[in-house]
Amino acid sequence: MQKYKPLILVTNDDGINAPGIAALIEVMKTLGEVVIIAPDKAQSGMGHAITINSTIRINKRNTYDVKEEYSCSGTPVDCIKFGVNKIMDRKPDLCVSGINHGTNMSINVIYSGTMSAAVEGAIEGIPSIGFSLSDYTIDADFTASKKIVKTIAEKVLQNGLPEGVCLNVNIPKLKLELIKGIKVCRQAKANWVEEFDERHDPSGHPYYWLTGKFENLDLNDIDTDIWALENGYVSIVPTQFDMTAHKAIAEITKWEF
């Protein structure tokens, strides 16, 4: 009897040609049948954006030797929607996004295209994981990451995930033997202190680059993703798309309108 092969949907936000997605695909090919649909260009910081005011282009490719492979002009979330609804003939068993060049810890989960793709996978009812490596460079070393990715993806294929929950995985920039372990955490409280870098175009008109400094506001607790990563652990934050502040319902219900 032939062994059941999981069907795996792969995307990212750094674009289909990024080394991070190549590493992710390499691992996924050892676990199942792979379908890739990923942005044709970098889509960092796109959050949960979808393309509704313009059109989407899809191009078939054949560079990674997988079941099917497409680039998409849209956002990471568009990729998941298109993959699930238009390309795949059945619901995937796993949806993975990344490996992102750079972390998506703490509040950055909300700005991240990588994680929004995983969240969209969860909305579609697919066990989904976003992977990020704490190294922004194009020539980042994904050797340790590939081992970690395989371990966690196998566990998710085996156990599934609770309804409405996906995983946000951040991997420290360390050799495998120096990584202390895998920690399940909560999203740390943090913030960006923004600066807008003002420049002037050749006509003298101002324009701005969004930039800023990341500020950890959660220094005392050791159950956060920032703590884990800074202390040599892989962090896993179970992440949900229900944004209801359930505890606040009772309080605000008391207001007399």
Add this chain to the structure above:
Amino acid sequence: MQKYKPLILVTNDDGINAPGIAALIEVMKTLGEVVIIAPDKAQSGMGHAITINSTIRINKRNTYDVKEEYSCSGTPVDCIKFGVNKIMDRKPDLCVSGINHGTNMSINVIYSGTMSAAVEGAIEGIPSIGFSLSDYTIDADFTASKKIVKTIAEKVLQNGLPEGVCLNVNIPKLKLELIKGIKVCRQAKANWVEEFDERHDPSGHPYYWLTGKFENLDLNDIDTDIWALENGYVSIVPTQFDMTAHKAIAEITKWEF
């Protein structure tokens, strides 16, 4: 002694010229000093996107007779960041976004530029509210909405909001006297069943429009925003940016990596 005037930051995702933001500004001018920074074009479905791969342009305007007014080439979240960090000399007392032409119930909170602006306000530590009217048309009647907006904004100015929480307010398309009341709810479980409308350009190449059907998966409970809106109530969902699935931490911690 002069009465303290709240400082209010106003944005939206339909663009600075939309009738919905005009209605919102009209109300806010009765409550405090108003600073507007809103997208120079429609930014629906932008979710929590930020502009990091391109530059941002800001234009000073003077159409609404307020303290300060700018249009911005970026997303609704960019507008909040720029407003708070670059324009305003102190933290606003209130941040409001909308009034959106169309609802942002249930899972749509995550795709919505209107609500992402309010969530960003909460990240910045500002009491924030996103308002949406259940009428997609450009000539929507905001008469009842203006009364509702004023009532809720006054309550928030008076009581503040719990840390990390903003409000997602949806208003039914009804005359004021037919609105049954204001209900504090949770985000309903729902989903989009996507379709991609395939067309062909003059050269015969395919392109796609993202479209779909909204599907309520939460038909039995009366504590959801969809139920409230469909039954003639204004819905308020307290909304948080902590996406940690806290209940799942214990379960996933049991996995042996």
